[in-house]
Amino acid sequence: MAKTMNNEDMKINNSNDKAVSDSHTEEYKIEKDGLTEESMEPDSIDIAQLRTPIKVDLSAVYDFLGARTTQAWVEAASADVPLIIQDHANCEKKAAGTAMNLLFRYEFSYDLQRKLAQLIREEMLHYEQVLGIMNEREQEWGYLSAGRYAKGLLKHKRTHEPAAMVDVLIIGAFIEARSCERFAALAEVIDDERLAKYYRYLLKSESRHFEDYLALAQSLSDDNIDERVAFFKEVEAELISSPDTELRFHSGTPAERFS
Numbered sequence: 001m002a003k004t005m006n007n008e009d010m011k012i013n014n015s016n017d018k019a020v021s022d023s024h025t026e027e028y029k030i031e032k033d034g035l036t037e038e039s040m041e042p043d044s045i046d047i048a049q050l051r052t053p054i055k056v057d058l059s060a061v062y063d064f065l066g067a068r069t070t071q072a073w074v075e076a077a078s079a080d081v082p083l084i085i086q087d088h089a090n091c092e093k094k095a096a097g098t099a100m101n102l103l104f105r106y107e108f109s110y111d112l113q114r115k116l117a118q119l120i121r122e123e124m125l126h127y128e129q130v131l132g133i134m135n136e137r138e139q140e141w142g143y144l145s146a147g148r149y150a151k152g153l154l155k156h157k158r159t160h161e162p163a164a165m166v167d168v169l170i171i172g173a174f175i176e177a178r179s180c181e182r183f184a185a186l187a188e189v190i191d192d193e194r195l196a197k198y199y200r201y202l203l204k205s206e207s208r209h210f211e212d213y214l215a216l217a218q219s220l221s222d223d224n225i226d227e228r229v230a231f232f233k234e235v236e237a238e239l240i241s242s243p244d245t246e247l248r249f250h251s252g253t254p255a256e257r258f259s
């Protein structure tokens, strides 16, 4: 049986609220960047005002993923930054939309509702920040079709409950972990320090989203999810490592010719 919300759960979880928010702010190491500490906000829409962690430990992300991004993808992405920014905006909006769908579909768990509400808030903040970046660069909004990545994962989702929910949460964990890995890879190479700094800022929340999705998947499943995680690890690694004709934030390694 999936975990249901009761008063005890609510009390326990409310008492954890402070610890959660404390650890959230405490781990921000400040890059001064000409600003005083007081003038910087952790959740500003203006990326110039953000606190950027100097170092985020991504070892759990790298262990979780079955393959690292290829150098060829990093080179292709850094050669077409406007496309990556546009697709990143799409990804943030979709991340919030997916979480919102889960919020309406699975209303029985306090843990799930609380984590999803936080996730939606954070993804929408990221969306506004990326819109700000586009505006700053005078980049016009451009239509970009969805790549093969999310579809390639979701086609393996089981159709009965609670298995479908567990699979969506595991897939969410992979999408978040991959995003994190790609932001870190791009931050190393892109020739735009302001954008690189913003990508480093995102590492903290996206790695937490990965852990939240994974923890929810396990806590809401009767069975151990390791086998399912191992299955999606392979599928995801294949989508990332095999040749892809389109360049997207989550595309595979560039095929000879991009469409």
Ligand SMILES: [Fe+2]
Residues within 6 Å of the ligand: 092, 095, 122, 123, 126, 206
């Ligand atoms: Fe995000």
Ligand SMILES: [Fe+2]
Residues within 6 Å of the ligand: 095, 123, 176, 205, 206, 209
């Ligand atoms: Fe996220």
